[in-house]
Amino acid sequence: MSKSDSKRQAILENAYRLFRAQGFDGTSMAHITSEVGGSKATLYSHFPSKEELFVECMMAALENYMSGTLQHLDASRTDLRLALLNFGSSVLNFVCSPEQLEVRRLIIAEAARSGTGKLFFDKISTLRAHVSAFLSACMASGTLRADDSNLAADHLGALLEAEILEPLLLHVRDVSPEAEEIALAVKRAVAAFLRAYAPAGRQRRPNVWRVPPPVEKESHSGGDQVCVGT
Amino acid sequence: MKTKTEAKRLAILKGAADVFREVGFERASMSEIRARIGGSKATLYNYFPSKEKLFFEVMYHAKERELASITHTLNPDADDLKEELLHFGQRLLAALYSPEAIAIRRLAIAESRHSNIGKIVFEGATLPIEKQVAEFLRKGMKGGALRTADPKIAAMQLLSLLESELLQRVLLGVVSSVKPEALNSAARRAVETFLSGYGRR
Numbered sequence: 001m002s003k004s005d006s007k008r009q010a011i012l013e014n015a016y017r018l019f020r021a022q023g024f025d026g027t028s029m030a031h032i033t034s035e036v037g038g039s040k041a042t043l044y045s046h047f048p049s050k051e052e053l054f055v056e057c058m059m060a061a062l063e064n065y066m067s068g069t070l071q072h073l074d075a076s077r078t079d080l081r082l083a084l085l086n087f088g089s090s091v092l093n094f095v096c097s098p099e100q101l102e103v104r105r106l107i108i109a110e111a112a113r114s115g116t117g118k119l120f121f122d123k124i125s126t127l128r129a130h131v132s133a134f135l136s137a138c139m140a141s142g143t144l145r146a147d148d149s150n151l152a153a154d155h156l157g158a159l160l161e162a163e164i165l166e167p168l169l170l171h172v173r174d175v176s177p178e179a180e181e182i183a184l185a186v187k188r189a190v191a192a193f194l195r196a197y198a199p200a201g202r203q204r205r206p207n208v209w210r211v212p213p214p215v216e217k218e219s220h221s222g223g224d225q226v227c228v229g230t
Numbered sequence: 231m232k233t234k235t236e237a238k239r240l241a242i243l244k245g246a247a248d249v250f251r252e253v254g255f256e257r258a259s260m261s262e263i264r265a266r267i268g269g270s271k272a273t274l275y276n277y278f279p280s281k282e283k284l285f286f287e288v289m290y291h292a293k294e295r296e297l298a299s300i301t302h303t304l305n306p307d308a309d310d311l312k313e314e315l316l317h318f319g320q321r322l323l324a325a326l327y328s329p330e331a332i333a334i335r336r337l338a339i340a341e342s343r344h345s346n347i348g349k350i351v352f353e354g355a356t357l358p359i360e361k362q363v364a365e366f367l368r369k370g371m372k373g374g375a376l377r378t379a380d381p382k383i384a385a386m387q388l389l390s391l392l393e394s395e396l397l398q399r400v401l402l403g404v405v406s407s408v409k410p411e412a413l414n415s416a417a418r419r420a421v422e423t424f425l426s427g428y429g430r431r
Contacts, residue, residue, distance in 0.1 A: 102343075108401050109340030112256055117402035124398060151395070155423050158394030162386045166356060169339055170348030192387055196427035 008046050010036050016057040020102055024054055024110045054110065055119045058103050065094050066127050073134045080143055081190060087131075088160045088186035089179075095161070096176045101168055128153050135197075144197045152197055159189035234277060242267055242277050247288045255285055255333040282337055286347055289330045294354045296325050301362040306369035311376070312425060314366075319392045319417035322359075326393070327408045332400050339401070360385050367428075376428045384428055391420035 014035040018027045029050055033040045047053035072086040094100055111117030128150070135156070136149035144152070163185045167173040177185075245267035249258045260281050264274045278284040300321045308314040325331060334351065342348030364385035370376040376384075395416040399405050 105339055105342065108336055111401060111403040112336065115403075118404050121398060121402045121404045124402075151419060154394040155391055155420070158390040158397075159387055162390035163383065167352060169342070170352045170356075171342035172349050172352045188383055189387070192427045196423045198426075 004046075007036075007038070007042065011043060011046055011053070012057045012060060015053050016060070019054060019057065019106060020099075023106065024050075029053075051116050055116050058107055059120070059123055061100065061103065062123060066130075069094065070127075070130050073131065080138055081194060083134075084156070084190045084193065085186055088190055089182055091157075091160055092164060092177075092182045092186060093179075096164060096168055096182065098176055101176075104169065128157070131156065142199055145199045147197065155196070156189075156193050159193050160186065162189060238269075238273075239277055242274060242284070243288050246278075246284050250285060250288060250330070254329060255281075255337075258285075260284075282341060282347075283345075286334065286337060286350075290334055290350070290354075293325070293328075293331050293334060297322070297355050297359060300325055301359050304362060304366045306366050306373075311370055312421065315388070315421045315424070316418060318363075319388075319421050320414045323392060323396070323408075323413040323417050324410065327396060327400060327413060329407060336401060360389065363388060374430060377430055379428065384424075387427075388420070388424045391424055392417055394420060 011032065015027070015032050018032060018035065027050075029040060029043060032053070033043050036043065047056065069087060069090040072090055073083055095104070107117070107120050111120070132149045132153040135144060135152045138144040139146045139149060139152075164177055164182070168176065242263070246258075246263045249263050249266055253262070258281065260271065260274060263281075263284070264271050267274070278287065300318065303321070304318050305314060326335075338347045338351040360382070364381040367376060367384050367388070368381035371378050371381060396408055396413070400408065
């Protein structure tokens with residue numbers, strides 16, 4: 001890591017801590033400078049405004065998470081149900097963590113001001129685009145019925161969050177759910193999604209979702225690649 | 231400090247409601263509200279410690295009543311379950327995505343750690359809606375229009391689907407208002423997805 005990179009990292013870490021503890025308004029660039037050390041000019045050379053710094057440090061965790069969670073969709077391509085279960089658990093574990101709940105509250109609190117909400121939304125849209133591309137491939141292969149894949153991605157996301165998120169976000173519930181509770185919510189969400197997006201004529205057999213192997217790999221010869229389960 | 235009176239409290243609420251309606255939550259200030267009702271800033275703060283608390287007091291109770299009236303229109307004996315859900319979904323979204331309701335929601339989330347606003351919204355709005363919808367779906371399952379499942383879970387899924395296309399956009403301020411046609415078509419797509427999952431075939 002270059003000297004400049006490590007400085008940037010130190011700024012992000014300190015700013016993240018201060019924003020979370022004191023909120024956006026309660027945190028000043030001067031305070032961040034005094035925590036990091038160095039001059040205010042250096043701080044501004046890395047981040048031209050408090051808004052940009054806020055977005056950057058709130059997004060850092062999401063960036064790391066996204067690259068990890070999207071692998072679930074790619075890694076389990078042979079079994080759609082399994083891919084969605086793994087992906088769903090990963091999403092809920094992330095969004096229900098106390099840290100991410102606090103980040104989300106901060107982001108929503110600040111969203112109406114200074115256009116930061118739009119920057120976050122763009123980031124979230126990138127994640128949705130990945131999910132949508134995955135679902136679109138499933139629709140093309142006939143594993144899911146053909147529909148707007150962006151809409152399907154929105155519906156999948158909503159079903160995953162349906163049981164758990166709101167009481168946590170509103171602080172009605174303080175303790176984040178255990179793995180078992182998340183697994184159960186994900187199972188129900190994925191079941192509802194697969195029923196709703198089942199190809200015509202196959203709604204009654206919800207356990208047979210198979211995704212064809214990725215196109216770049218050698219395909220199986222013969223047989224029904226789409227439906228090989230029981 | 232003078233004793234608080236109900237008349238003064240109501241006068242403040244009325245003045246604040248006017249200001250919030252005219253300029254919106256973000257742009258409204260305690261100074262402007264004080265100017266509207268007269269009296270000192272100290273008096274105003276004595277009744278309501280922050281703009282947020284005042285806004286919530288002014289706007290929330292009306293919204294809660296509006297939401298309750300929408301949920302109560304769900305008729306389990308209606309001939310067409312899809313039409314009934316569609317109508318409900320469209321009215322619900324229209325109420326939830328009014329500028330005041332969005333501001334209340336954002337406030338409830340933002341302030342939930344420091345106040346009981348989140349709890350008030352959850353218990354006064356979220357839970358009763360969920361309960362009414364679950365009751366409606368339970369009857370639909372019993373009558374055979376829907377497949378048998380846990381009606382409470384089904385209700386949460388339906389409500390979440392209804393908001394799936396719009397919630398993030400609105401909470402993050404990407405759009406400040408949603409056109410009625412957009413609300414209606416989002417509701418229709420959500421109800422259709424819900425019924426493909428829960429309808430009898």
